[in-house]
Amino acid sequence: MATVSRVVNNNPNVKPQTRKKVFEAIERLGYRPNAVARGLASKKTTTVGVVIPDISNSIFSEVARGIEDIANMYHYNIILCNADKKKEKEIRVINTLLEKQVDGLLFMGGAVTEDHIQAFKTSSVPVVLCATADEQRVIPSVDIDHEKAAFDAVNVLLQSGHTKIAMISGTLQDPANGYARYQGYRKALEAANIPIDEDYVRIGNYRYESGMDVTKHFLELDERPTAIFAATDEMAIGAIHSLQDSGLRVPEEMSVISVDNIRMASMVRPQLTTVAQPMYDIGAVAMRLLTKLMNKETKDASELTQVILPHEVIHRNSVAQRS
Structure with missing residues (x-):
């Protein structure tokens, strides 16, 4: 033997x-x-649990790819669990993965609540937040500055001469894709001395259909906006198609911009101007950070509390200069 x-x-x-x-x-x-027996002997399973909000969303699948590639490099296996951005399911999945004796946990989700933090704090293995962060910044995380990304997107519209800018926001309970991007929108308008028109802000659910539905509301206003900032590309593409279905030309009669840079952004016509998140890199860096924590390669985890990766405006064809 x-x-x-x-x-x-x-x-x-x-x-x-x-x-x-x-x-x-x-x-x-x-x-x-026998992996179970080897894990009992070594007290390691070489397995990492990954909680993902929606595997059908191309944004999260790109993050998962970054995680998987680095995991393979360091000889870790991945257990991927879909949690549908539902708090109860997220907590249940976290506890299930910890019961399966994973060596570490990567969490992608929406709001990181006290219940989440409690589950993470009682974990005997390292946890890294991926494409999200907790408000207290007590859990190590890898993400972009969502507020600044939204600010930069709205600034593209402002610099193109637009002052009537509507927003299709995500839920404000979502600290990153929702609230932070809404705050970036507000701050960009405030910096340009443009008052916030509440009729120009509507909440979507990040999906294509909600982008279409919210855009119909904007078109029914007595004073239409001249540009739309969508919190996600998928909603922005819905907005473009809704405008086109109504006989409007994009960007000549209505400009559209968003955040994410999913593959579909360059496939839609006109091609979507957007702020690119380095989704693959977010997953890869988060997994590398987790390997450091699992292998105790860093003495002070507090130094790694929050890693912010850069974003980039990708100029395409969905924004026009306002005459």
Whole structure:
């Protein structure tokens, strides 16, 4: 048994002839090491739990790809769990993953509540927040500055001469994609001395259909906006199609801009001007940070409390100069 263990774990202290015999026996018997037993012996399962809000959303799938690539590099396996941005399901999934003795946990979600933080604090393994953050900044996280990303997007419209700028926001209970981006919108208008018109702000659910529906509301106003800032690309694409269905030309009669830079942003016509999040990098950096914490490569986790990655405005064809 000891010899087989040394061969399976690539211990160099095994004669080549013995190693060959063991591998021949493994192949003949179809032997697979018992991961549970190995985990009990080593107190490591080389497995990381990942909680994702919506696997069908291309934004999160890109983050997951970054996580997976770095996990493979450091020889970790991934258990991916979809939680639908529902608090009760998120807490249940977190506890289930911890019960399965994962070595670390990556959490992508919406609001990080006290219940979430309590679950993380009682965890015996490291936790890293990915594409989100908690308000107190007590849990290590990797994200962008969502408020600044929204501010920069609205500034593109302001610099193009627009003053009647509407927003399709995410839920304000969502600290990143919702509230922070709404705050960026407000601050950009305030910096330009443009009063906030509450009729120009409506809440969507991040999906294409809500972008279409909210845009119809803007078109029914007595004084239409000349530009729309959407909190996500998917809602922005819904807005573009709603405008086109109404016979309006984008961007000649209405400009549209958003945040995310999903693949569809360059496929829609006109191509969508947007603020790019480095989604793959967010996943990759979060996973690398988690490996450092799991392997105790850093002495002070507080130094790694919040990693902010840069965003970038991608100029395409959905914003026009206002004459």
